[in-house]
Amino acid sequence: MSLSPLRLRLLVASLLTVAFLGALDHTIVATSLATVAGELGALEQMSWVVVGYTLAGTALFPVLGKLGDLVGPRLVFLTSVAVFLVASLACGFAQDMTQLVIARVAQGMSSAGVQLMSQTIVAYVTTPRQRPRYMSIIGAAFPIAILVGPVLGGVITDYWGWPWVFWINLPFGLAALVLAAFAVPHVETGAPRRFDYGGAVTFTVALVALVLGVTWIGHPGSALAAIVAFAVAGIGLAAFFAIEMRAREPIVPLGFFADRTVAAGVALSAIIGIGLFSVTAYLPTYFQMAYRTSATVSGLVPIATVFGMLVANLGTGWLASRTGRYRGYTIFGTTLASSGLLVMALLPVGTPLWVPMIVMFAVGIGTGAFMSLVIAVVQGAVPRNETGTITATTNLVRQMGSTLGTAVIGGVIGAGVAAQLPASLDASSLTPTLVHGSAPAVQAEVAQIYGDVFVPVFAALAITYAIGIVAAILLPPGRLSDEPAPSATESVTEPAAA
Template sequence: MATTEKHSAPAEEKADQPRSVRVVLLALMIAMLLAMLDNMIIGTAMPTIVGELGGLEHLSWVVTAYTLATAASTPIWGKLGDMFGRKGVFLTSIVIFLIGSALSGMAQDMGQLIGFRAVQGLGAGGLMVGVMAIIGDLIPPRDRGKYQGMMAGIMALAMIGGPLVGGTITDHWGWRWSFYINLPLGAVALAMLATVLHLPRKERAAGTRIDFAGAVLLTVGITAIVLVTTWGGTEYAWGSLNIIGLSVAGVAALAAFLFVETRASDPIMPLHIFRSRNFTLMSVIGFLTGFVMFGAVLFLPLFQQSVQGASATNSGLLLLPMLLSMMVVSMIAGRVTTSSGKYKIFPIVGGAFMTAGLYLLSTMDTDTTRFASGVYMAVLGAGMGFLMQITMLVAQNSVEMKDMGVASSSTTLFRTLGSSFGVAIMGALFNHQVQNEMAARGSGAATARSAQLDAASLAKLPEALREAYQHAVAAGTHSAFLVGASVSVLGFVLAFFVKEVALRGTGLPKKDEAPGAGAEPKTVETV
C-alpha cells in the first residue's frame, strides 16, 4: 500500500512558486533551445568547417559523436538527478555543454572538433532531461498542459530559425561563432536558474551506490544501436560484418543490462517503472513519434528542394505549416488537459492525424503544388501536436516523484532512438527507391550520389536527367512516407490501451510523494 509523507514541502517554497516559476520556465526554455538549436545551426556551417579544417572523410563523425554522447548520457543524467538533486545536476550539464561549445569553436583540426563535439553531446544529454524533470517537479501534471505550447514553440523556433541563423552567422561572423553563440545564452540560463530555482533537497540514502555496471552496459548498448542505424546502408552494407557485429554487441549489452538491473540496489534505470501500463505505452508511442517526426523533417525539405524547386537557404521555412500546426494544436491540447484533467483522447486523435498526414504526404508527386504539400504537412503537424508533450506528461504522471528523472530520461531516450531508427530505415528505403527509379529511366550513372542534388545543382542538369531525378525523388518520398504511415498506425492502435488515470493536482508535490489516488497501484507501492 502506498505510504504518505508526513511532512509537507516548506511553506516558503509553496509561496515562492507563483513568483518565480515563470522566470524558471524562461531559463528552462533557453536551455531547451540550446539543445535543439545546436545541430540545426551546425548543419548549415558544415561545408565551411570542412573547407577550413579539412577531413572530409570524417565529416559524419562531427554529428555522430554528438548524437552518440547525447543518447548514451541521457539515462545517466536522469538517474543522477534523482539521486543527488536536479538543480545541481542540471547546472552541471549546462556547464559541460558550454565547455564543449567553447572548445569546439577553438578546434584546429577535424579530430579535435569531433572530440569536443562529444563533450558537448555529454552536456546536451542532460539538458532536455533536466528541463522535463524540473518541470515535472515544479508543475503538477494537471497544470503542466498550459505550458505545452511554449515547449512546442521552442521546437518550432529551433527548426525554422536554426538553418537561417546558422547561415547568417557563418557568412558574417565565421563558423566558430556557430558554437560561441551558445555561450551568452547558456550564461543567462545559468544565472537565472542559480538564483531563482528552488527545489526540495534530496538526501542520498545511506549505502546507496551508483550503478556503474548498468551505466556502462547501457552506454555500450545504446552506442551500438545508434552506430548501426547511422552506418547501416551508408558507411557499411547492412549485411557487412561491421553492422552484424555491432548489432550482436548491442543486443548482448542490453540483455546483460537488463540482468544487472534486476540485481542492482539502486539501478540506473529501475525496471519497475515499466510495470505501469501507461508508462510503457507512452515510451513505445514516443519511440514511434520520434521515428515519424525526424523522418519527416529529413525528407520534406529534400522533396521541396529537389521536386518543387525551393531554395535550400530557406529550408527551415518549408516546414512552417507542419510546425505552426504542431504548436497551435499542442497549446490547445494542453489547455484542454489543464481544464478537464482528461487526456486519453489526444493520443488517439494524434495517432489518427499523424497516420492521415503521412499517407497524404506519400501521395505527393512531381505535380503536387506547394499549397497541397503545405496542407498535408499541417495535418501531420496536428497529429504530432497532440502527441509530443502528452507522452511526457502521462509518463511522468505514471511514476512516483522519486523516479521523475529516470522517467523523463527514459521517455526522451526512446524518442531519440526512434528518430535514429526512423532516419535509418526511411533513408535506406528512400535511397533504394531513388536508385531503382533512376536505373529504370536509363540514368543509372547518376545514382551514386543521387540524394545529394539540390535545386541549384538540378538546374545545371540536362532536362531529361533532371526530370528523371525528380520522379525518382517523388518515388523515394512515397516509399518513405508510406512506411512512416504504417508505423504510425501502430501508435494509433496502442493509444486505445492508455488508461485514463487522474492527473496529480495543483501545488508543489511533497518530497517523495507518490502519485495521486488515480495512479496505477503497481507504480505507487513502496517497499
Template sequence: MTTEHDQRQPRVVLIIIALMLGMLLASLDQTIVSTALPTIVSDLGGLEQLSWVVTGYLLASTVSTPLWGKLGDQYGRKHLFLAAIVIFLIGSVLCGLSQNMTQLILFRAIQGLGGGGLMVLAQAIVGDVVPVRERGRYQGWFGAVFAVSSITGPLLGGLFVDHLSWHWVFFINLPLGALALFVIAAVLPGSANRTKHKIDYAGIVLLGAATSCLVLMTTWGGTTYPWSSPVIIGLIAAALAMLAAWVVVEKRAAEPVMPLRLFRLRAFNMSSIIGFVVGFGMFGAMTYLPLFMQIVHGVSPTASGLHLLPMMVGVLGTSILSGQLIAKTGHYRMYPILGTAIATVGMFLLSLLDEHSSTLTMSLYLFVLGAGLGLVMQVLVIIVQNAAPYRDLGVATSGATFFRSIGSSFGVAILGSVFTARLNDDIAELAGRTTFPPGFTPAAVQSDPTTLQRLPPELAADFLHVYADSIARVFLVATPVLFVAFLLTWFIPEQPLKQTVGASDLGEGLGTASAERSSLEEVERGLVQLAHADLRRDYYRRLGQLAGLEELSPQGVWIVARLGAHGGWMRATELAERGQVSRAEGRPYVDQTVAAGLVRRSTDGNSLRLTPEGERIHERLLLHHRAGLRLLVADWGPDPELNALVDRVSPQLLGSKTDAP
C-alpha cells in the first residue's frame, strides 16, 4: 500500500527543483553578464552605456518585487510565477538578439521585470507546497542557490563568451526556463488561499520613477549633459516632485510599500544607508573589474571570471561566519563596523592597481574587499529585523533589501559616469601629446576596446595606461563612500537579539531581492529554523523528562510523537523511513513503546498506532512542545497572531522527518 506521503514526496521535490531553477536564473542574471560586458561593448559599441546593462536589470527587478508579492497573495502564485517565467524568457530572447546597446538595455529591463517575480514568488510558493516540518531543509537549498549564483555567475559568463558568444549569456536561460515552466505548469497545484491586499500602486510607481530619474541624473550628469543643462535639472526636479508625492501617498496608503514610520527607527535608517553603500561597492566592483582584467591585462572572459572568485569566496565565507557567530553570541554591532573598515581598505587597494599589477595582488585585494562586504551583508537584515516592531517586521526586511538593491543600481551608474569622464579626460590629454597613425581616431578605442590589440606596441601601452587609470579612478571614488558607511556603523544601536531573528537566512543576506514576506511569515521562518535546530539537539530526551517519561528512550518518545502527528494507523516501514533507520534497527524501540502500553501493532504486525494511553501521552508531549515554541516568540510581545502561529506549527514540527534521535 502506497501512502499519501510516498505519492506526494517526488512531486514536491520536482516542484522545489523547478522553483530553484527559476530563482537560479533570476539571481544568475545579476552577475553572469559582468564578464561578458567588454565583449558586448566591442560588438555593439556604447562603452558609456555599459553600466545600464546592469542597472536596467537591477532597477526593474527591485522596483517590481513588492508588486509581484502582493499580486501573488491576491490572485494565486502559480499563474503569476508562470507569467514571470514567460516575461523573463521573452526578455532573455530579446537581449540575445539585440543589435545595439539601447535595445539591450531596454530588454534587460524586461528581463529584470520577470526576474523580480521569479525571486519573490519562488520563495513564497515553498510555503504553499512544503509542510512546516520539512521546510527548514528546503530553506537551506534556496540559500545555496544564491551562494552558487554569486560565485559561478561571472565564471559562466566568461565561459559562454569564450566558447560560444555573448548572446548565449542570455540564450542559456531558454532551456532552463522552459523546463521550469513545464514542471510548474504540470505539477504545481493551484492554491485556493487568497489574501486580499489594498496594493499601493501609486507608491510603487512613484518610488520606481523617482529612483529611475535619480539614476539617470547620476549617469548623464557631467558626461552626456552638463550638470547645468535643462535635462539634468529637469531630472532632479522630477525626482524631488515624485518623492514628495510618494511621501503624501504613503501617509494615506492602507498598505504602504514602505511605511514612513520606519524612518523613525535609527537602526533602519543606518542599515538602509549602509546597505545602499554595500550594494554600491559590490556591484560597482563586479561591473568594472572584468573590464580592467580583459582590456588592461588581456585575459580571456573566462579567466576574468576566475579572477573574481576570491572576492565572491570572501563574501560568502564571512557572510556565513558572521551569521553563525551572531546566532551563537547574540551580538551583531561589531560586524558591520569591522566589515565596512575592511571593505574600505579593499576598495582603496583596488584603486592602486595598474597595468603592471600581478594576478596574486589582484586576488588578494579582491578577497579583502569581499571579506569586508560579506561581514556586512548578512548582518544588516538582522539589525533591521531586530529593531522593527512586529507589525512592521515584513516591510522593514524588504525595505532594507530594497535599499541595498537600489545602491547596486546607483553604484553601477555613478561609477560608470566616473569611468567615462576620466576616460574622456585621459584620452583628450593623450591626444594632445601623441601623434596617432593615419586613419586612427581615439574614439575607435572608446567604442571598441579590442582595437587596442591592433595598435603599435608603444601606442597600445599608452591606451592601456589610460584604461587602467580610468578604472582605478572608479575604485578611488568608491573608497570614501565606503568610509562614510564605516563612520555610520558606529551609530547602529545594539539591542538584545530576538531569538527568531538570530536564525540567519543566507539567501536573505546574499540576494538583492527581498522575499516580500509578511511579519507573520518572517517569524514563522525563524521559528521553524530554530525548532529544527533544537529538535536535533537531544530534544526528545528533554521532552520526555518534561512529560514524565524518564523510563522511555528518546527514540521511544519520538515514535509516540510521530505516530501522534500521523494519526491512525501508520506502516512500520514508513515510520522507519521517517526515522532514517531500517525497520530492524527501529524494532527494539517500537517494542519498548508497545510494552509500555503506548503503541499497538496491527494483526499482521506491519502497521502501528497509538493506544488511548499513547494518545494521552502524545497530548502531554505536544503541550510541553507548544510551551517551548511560545518561549521562542515571546520576545516579540503578546500577539494573538503569534499564538495562533505556534498552535498551528507545533503539531507539524513534533515528530518531523529529519529530527529522529
C-alpha cells in the first residue's frame, strides 16, 4: 500500500516510539533492579524480573507472528501497545515480587508483539526497495535503548523512585497509541485461516523448558531441575516438528527454509545473537578484571560497540534503499566483525583501552551493517500473507542465539576463572573491588587469568562470524524491487479514523 509522505512519517514516528519503549524495558530496569528487589524484600527472586520478561516475549514470537498474518498486524499491534501500557502501570503498583514478575511477564509478551508488528507493518506499507531504510529506523530503537537505558534508569530511580521506571512508558505510550490508531492501516488477510494450536502449545512448552534449563544449569543445586527441563524441551521440540510437518497453517513453516534467501537470512540473524549480543554483557567484567579499570570506564567499550552498531544500521539501511543492493553489506559486515573479534583474541592484556574500543567499534559496525537489513530481505522472500510469521522466526532465532550464547559464555568464563585462580582467592566472592585492593602481583595474576579465559571466547565468536561469511556468500544476489508485491488473497485499506 502507498501512504502519503505525512502519513508514513506519522506511522514511523509511532512505531519507533513504541519500539523504543519496548527495547528500553530491557535495559532501564537493570539499573534499578537491586533497589526494586530490596524494597519488595525479595532479593533472591530478583533475576525473575528480567527472566520473566525475556522468556515471555521469546516464547510468544511465533504465536504473535502467525496471529498478525491471520487477523492483521494492526489489531495485534494496537492490542500489544494497550497491554504494554496496562502492564507498565501494574509494575509500578506492585506490592510484592510475585505481582511484579506477573506484570513483567505481561510486559514481555506485549513488547514482543510491538516489536514484531512494527517490522511487519513496515513491510506491508513499503516496497522492498524502501523497506531497509524504514526498518533500520525502527531497528535503531534497540541500540539507542542500550546506550541511554542504564543511565536513565539510575536517574529515575534516584530522583523519582523505582515505580517511575515503568510509569515513564505511559505518557509516551499513550501518545504513540493514539497516533498509531490513525496512522496504522488495516490489512485484510482474506479468507479465514486455521490457527496451529498444537504447534503453538508444543513450541511454547519446549522453549520455556529450554530457557529454564539454560538458566538453571549454572546454579548450584539446580542440576536435576535443569536436566528435567532439557528432557521436557527435547520431547516438546520433537512433538513440535512432527506437528509442523503436517499442519496446514504451521506457526513456523519449515518449507520456507528450502529458499536460500530465507535460510541464509535466518542464519545471519542467529549469528548476530550468538556472536555479539551474547558477549556484550560480559565485556565490562572483562575490562574491570583484565585491564583493571573502574566500572564506569569499563562501560566505554560496550558503548563504542553499540554506537558502531547504530551508525552502521542506519547507514546500510539508507544505502540499501538507495541502490537496491544488499548482499555486499552482509559479506562486509560478517567479515569485519569476524576480523575484529579475532583481533580481540590476539590483543595482549594491558593494551591501551582505546585499542579494544576501536576494535569493538568495528565489530559493532560489522554487526549493524546487516542487523535490520536481513529482516527486510527475508520478508521479501515469502508471500506477503506470511510476513508476520517469517519476521517472528527471524527474530526468534536471534533471541535464542543470544540466550543460549550468553549462558554458554557465562559458564565458560566461570569455570575457566575458577580453575585457574590461586587457592588464596575464592571465585564465588571475587569482585573487581576486591581485586583492585589486592597486591599488584595478585592483580596481575587475575588480569592474566581473565585474559587467558577470554581468548577462546573471542576466538569462538570470530569463528561464528566466519560461518556468517559463508551464509552471506550463499545469500542470493539481487536488487530490491521498487514495486510492492501484494498477495492475491489480501488487500490493504485505510483505517476508519482516516
